[in-house]
Amino acid sequence: xxxxxxxxxxxxxxxxxxxxxxxxxxxxxxxxxxxxxxxxxxxxxxxxxxxxxxxxxxxxxxxxxxxxxxxxxxxxxxxxxxxxxxxxxxxxxxxxxxxxxxxxxxx
Numbered sequence: 001x002x003x004x005x006x007x008x009x010x011x012x013x014x015x016x017x018x019x020x021x022x023x024x025x026x027x028x029x030x031x032x033x034x035x036x037x038x039x040x041x042x043x044x045x046x047x048x049x050x051x052x053x054x055x056x057x058x059x060x061x062x063x064x065x066x067x068x069x070x071x072x073x074x075x076x077x078x079x080x081x082x083x084x085x086x087x088x089x090x091x092x093x094x095x096x097x098x099x100x101x102x103x104x105x106x107x
Contacts (some may be wrong), residue, residue: 003026003027003028003041003045004027004028004029004037005026005027005028005029006023006026006027006030007023007024007025007026007027007092008024009024009094010022015028022048022049022050022051023050024052024092024093024094025050025052025053025054025092025093025094026045026050026052026053026054026062026074026102027054027056027066028041028054028056029052029056029058030053030055030056030058030059031057031058031059034055034057036056036091037085038064042055042077042078043075043076043077045068045069046066046070046076046077046078047069047075047076049055049069050069051067051068051069051094052065052066052067052092052093053066053067053078053088054066056105058069058106058107059081061085061086061106062083062084062085062086062102063083063084063088063090063102063105063106064079064081064082064083064084064089065081065082065083065084066078066081067079067080067082068080068094075081084102085100085102085103086101086102086103086106087101087102087103088101088102089101089102090102094097
């Protein structure tokens, strides 16, 4: 799948010749395709070793934070799923000194 946003370290020139294979954070913005973002895309990102996957859920106006990819039952999934309301703060795993309000990501 092609994510809406990949958060990576470094400068644009660091990726001039090739994309990063495993970005530390992938974000999907979903409204009508929420089921796909939670299902097929989440499984693909988990299987690909993406440590953190966020779904900006426009339908419910929440941020769904998925972490710890692992094989479960017959497919890969995220072991931790936390749903954050607009006023909740979130800290990306790859940037522990940074935090942002989930609502700042919502339109």
